[in-house]
Structure formats: C-alpha cells, structure tokens
Amino acid sequence: MPSCSRSGLVSVKVGDNAAAAPLVLSLLGKDTVILSMQNGVDTAAQLSELTGCEVLPSAxxxxxxxxxxxxxxxxxxxxxxxxxxxxSRLAAAALNRAAPLKAEISQDIPSVLWEKLTVNCVYNALSAITLMPYAAFGETDGAGAVIQMVLEECRVVAQACGVTLPADMTQRLHQIIQHMPTQKSSAAQDVMKGRATEIEFINGYIVRKAGEYGIAVPVNFTLLVIIRMIEKRLAQEKLV
Ligand SMILES: NC(=O)C1=CN([C@@H]2O[C@H](COP(=O)(O)OP(=O)(O)OC[C@H]3O[C@@H](n4cnc5c(N)ncnc54)[C@H](OP(=O)(O)O)[C@@H]3O)[C@@H](O)[C@H]2O)C=CC1
Ligand SMILES: CC(C)(CO)C(=O)C(=O)O
Structure with missing residues (x-):
C-alpha cells in the first residue's frame, strides 16, 4: 500500500526556493510528497536541502x-x-486526475532531466534575448546552426557527467517548436516582466559543469553572459 496521501507541487522560480522553503514546510502534512515542478538538473536536490525533506524531481x-x-x-x-x-505513483495519479496531462514515472530521471536541461539551454535564452516565440527559431536563417551548437556543447558536458543524450536530440528539439510554436520561454516571460531569470541554473549550469571538466562551451557561455547583461539592465531600470 502506498504510504503517502498528498502531493505538494513547488513551482516557484528556482531562485525563490530559499524564500519559499518555510512556506513549503508549513504546508506539509505527515504524508505529503513534495514535487519540484522546476527546470534544472539539481533544483529538486537544492529544495530537498533547504527543506530537509525528500523532493521528487520532474521534467x-x-x-x-x-x-x-x-x-x-x-x-x-x-x-x-x-x-x-x-x-511518485500517487503524485503521478493525482496529476493525471487533476488535469488533461500525461504524467509518467521515469526510472532514469537523471537522463530525463539532462534532456530537459538541453531543451532549456537551447530555447530559453534565445527566446529571452529576442523575445520571440519558438516558431521564429524554425524560420530564421542560421538559428538551426546555433541550436545545434548549443546542443553539441550540452551533449559533451552531459557525457562528462555520465549521461548520454538521445541520438535523435535534434529531432526532439524540433518537436518542441512544433508542439508549442507560440510559446516564449519562461526566461523570456521573466525578462518581459522585468524579473531575474533562471539562467544560472540552465546555461549557467552547463558552463559551471564544463569548467569542472575543462570543456569549452563558448555558445552556452555567450548566451549566459548576454542574459546576465539583460538582467543587469532590468535591475538598473528598477532603481530609476
Ligand atoms: N512557464 C513554463 O512554461 C514552464 C515553467 N517551468 C518551470 O516552472 C517553474 C515556475 O515557472 P513559471 O510558472 O513560469 O513561473 P512564474 O514566475 O509564472 O510563477 C512563479 C510563482 O511563484 C510565486 N512565488 C515567488 N516567490 C514565492 C514565495 N517566496 N512564496 C510563494 N510563492 C512565491 C510567484 O508569485 P508572484 O507572482 O506573486 O511573485 C508566482 O506565482 C520554474 O522553475 C520554470 O523553469 C517548467 C516548464 C515550463
Ligand atoms: C517547456 C518549456 C521549454 C516551455 O517553454 C520550458 O521549460 C520553459 O519555458 O522554461
């Protein structure tokens, strides 16, 4: 018999985890399962450290x-x-009941999270810099080449971290454009609302891991620094 009866979904931006942790703890029942609905490879672990509770990751x-x-x-x-x-089974069942979603459990969540991280490395920054929806990347001359460069850097870093990205990752990235053509990334939404993005946990994560392994990731690094500059401008504009 499953021993957990409730699920708590945490969907604040990763940078707000520390501020939200006391609230999360105050809402926990004895059997509550905490599910991180956040982007990033190690964000559930971060939330787990902040709350002292087991946190299920998700993509x-x-x-x-x-x-x-x-x-x-x-x-x-x-x-x-x-x-x-x-x-996890109860949490998946609750999600499937609550909304027209397809929630599934993976026995290899590190690979799933790395694949999602790669999707975010490719689309989040490009969409945040240009404020354009994903369809634009399919239509812009040269965008496909940039996407491929970000992907190949992520692939090498993932491999160094012990994860093999799917061989058909280029097609999977293309499917994102097909499935959500009008979407602007969560990072683009942050920029449009004048807020900090999660870039340090996305392209920033790749850059940090690449540094540990001595791998060059110039395209991810460039995207990271451009977003940092945008964030700096937004913060300065708030002061005036
Ligand atoms: N948007 C998307 O399509 C996707 C998003 N994600 C991931 O989901 C997560 C959430 O993103 P998204 O929904 O876009 O973010 P939003 O910024 O739209 O929502 C975040 C929410 O968190 C609330 N919040 C912030 N700080 C606290 C706090 N200390 N206590 C309680 N609530 C707080 C905010 O409230 P307030 O508005 O009052 O500040 C806001 O309602 C991110 O990790 C993102 O990467 C993953 C896949 C897709
Ligand atoms: C799923 C996707 C790519 C949707 O935009 C996302 O994770 C994000 O915007 O952060």
Whole structure:
C-alpha cells in the first residue's frame, strides 16, 4: 500500500526556493510528497536541502504563460516525467486526475532531466534575448546552426557527467517548436516582466559543469553572459 496521501507541487522560480522553503514546510502534512515542478538538473536536490525533506524531481513539457494574475494561457505540451521515489505513483495519479496531462514515472530521471536541461539551454535564452516565440527559431536563417551548437556543447558536458543524450536530440528539439510554436520561454516571460531569470541554473549550469571538466562551451557561455547583461539592465531600470 502506498504510504503517502498528498502531493505538494513547488513551482516557484528556482531562485525563490530559499524564500519559499518555510512556506513549503508549513504546508506539509505527515504524508505529503513534495514535487519540484522546476527546470534544472539539481533544483529538486537544492529544495530537498533547504527543506530537509525528500523532493521528487520532474521534467515538464508543458508551455504556460501567466499573462496576468489569475490568467494562465496554455501554449502546448502536456507531458510530465517524474522521478521514482516515495509517493511518485500517487503524485503521478493525482496529476493525471487533476488535469488533461500525461504524467509518467521515469526510472532514469537523471537522463530525463539532462534532456530537459538541453531543451532549456537551447530555447530559453534565445527566446529571452529576442523575445520571440519558438516558431521564429524554425524560420530564421542560421538559428538551426546555433541550436545545434548549443546542443553539441550540452551533449559533451552531459557525457562528462555520465549521461548520454538521445541520438535523435535534434529531432526532439524540433518537436518542441512544433508542439508549442507560440510559446516564449519562461526566461523570456521573466525578462518581459522585468524579473531575474533562471539562467544560472540552465546555461549557467552547463558552463559551471564544463569548467569542472575543462570543456569549452563558448555558445552556452555567450548566451549566459548576454542574459546576465539583460538582467543587469532590468535591475538598473528598477532603481530609476
Ligand atoms: N512557464 C513554463 O512554461 C514552464 C515553467 N517551468 C518551470 O516552472 C517553474 C515556475 O515557472 P513559471 O510558472 O513560469 O513561473 P512564474 O514566475 O509564472 O510563477 C512563479 C510563482 O511563484 C510565486 N512565488 C515567488 N516567490 C514565492 C514565495 N517566496 N512564496 C510563494 N510563492 C512565491 C510567484 O508569485 P508572484 O507572482 O506573486 O511573485 C508566482 O506565482 C520554474 O522553475 C520554470 O523553469 C517548467 C516548464 C515550463
Ligand atoms: C517547456 C518549456 C521549454 C516551455 O517553454 C520550458 O521549460 C520553459 O519555458 O522554461
């Protein structure tokens, strides 16, 4: 018999985990399963450290945009992959009941999270810099080549970390454009709202890991620094 009866979904931006941790803890029941609905490879582990509780990681292929308070637009995708662990079956069942989603449990969540990280490395920064939806990347001369360069850097770093990205990753990236063409990345939404992005946990993660292994990742590094500059400008604009 499963021993967990409730699921708590954490979907604050990763940078807000520390601030949100006391609230998360105050809402926990004895059997609550915490599910991180956040991007990034190690963000569930970070939340687990902050709360002292087991946190299930997940990878979301669901494009949403909170266009105003209380108004969320779904722009495509309906797939969630959960890590396996205490309460994961109940959490997946609850998600499948609550919304027209396809929640599944993966026995190899590190690979799933690295694949999702690669999707985010490719699309989040490009969309945040250009403020364009994913369809634009399929239509812009040269964008495909940039996407491929980001992917190949991620592939080498993933391999150094012990994860082999799927051989058909280029096609998988293309499918993202097909499944959510009108979506602007969560990072683009942050920029449009004048907020800090999660870039340090996306391309920034690749750059840090690449540094540990002595791997050159110039394209990811360039995207990271451009977003840092945009964030700096947004922060300065808030001061005036
Ligand atoms: N948007 C998308 O399509 C996707 C997003 N993700 C991931 O999901 C996560 C959430 O992203 P997204 O939904 O876009 O982010 P949003 O910024 O739209 O939503 C974050 C929410 O967290 C709330 N929040 C912030 N700080 C706290 C706090 N200390 N206590 C309680 N609530 C807090 C915010 O409230 P307030 O508005 O009042 O500040 C806001 O409602 C991210 O990790 C993102 O990478 C993954 C896949 C797709
Ligand atoms: C699924 C996707 C790519 C949707 O835009 C996302 O994870 C994000 O925007 O952060």
């Amino acid at each position: 979301l292929y669901i494009a949403v945009d909170r266009v105003e308070p209380g108004h969320v637009v779904h722009r495509g995708g309906h797939h969630i992959m959960l890590g396996s662990g205490k309460g």
